[in-house]
Amino acid sequence: MKIQQELIKIKPREESGSKNARKYNYQKNLSLFLLLKFYEKNEGYVFLFDYHDDLIILDSCIKPENMDFFQIKSKDAGNWIVNALTKASQNKLSISGKDKGGKEMMNLE
Numbered sequence: 444m445k446i447q448q449e450l451i452k453i454k455p456r457e458e459s460g461s462k463n464a465r466k467y468n469y470q471k472n473l474s475l476f477l478l479l480k481f482y483e484k485n486e487g488y489v490f491l492f493d494y495h496d497d498l499i500i501l502d503s504c505i506k507p508e509n510m511d512f513f514q515i516k517s518k519d520a521g522n523w524i525v526n527a528l529t530k531a532s533q534n535k536l537s538i539s540g541k542d543k544g545g546k547e548m549m550n551l552e
Contacts, residue, residue, distance in 0.1 A: 462519070469517040474498050 474492060477500070481488045489501040497515040501507035516523075531537040 466517045470497055470515040473515050 474490065474497075477498070478490055481490075481500070487503040487505070489504045489507065491499040491501070496512045498513040500511045500513070502509045529537045529540075531540055
């Protein structure tokens with residue numbers, strides 16, 4: 444049997460690496476999309492990736508007055524529902540709780 448046929452025939456022993464890569468690719472691609480939108484507007488901005496949150500956008504690089512926090516999550520199948528976004532587990536914030544947590548952590552509210 445040819446090598447190509449063997450690779451297709453035999454199921455991979457694990458797929459977690461490709462699943463995680465797909466989720467990070469979505470986060471990266473959405474962040475890049477937003478970055479290009481800000482670039483088109485020709486306004487001041489600073490993007491912080493994976494620092495306190497998945498993405499933070501400041502409105503200026505010199506004297507920022509506003510910042511937006513983003514939790515960027517993908518889903519393998521189906522649509523997000525409110526319960527999935529607001530459900531907290533043991534000692535962990537919900538997805539929506541994490542989004543609010545960045546501002547609270549910095550005493551911005």
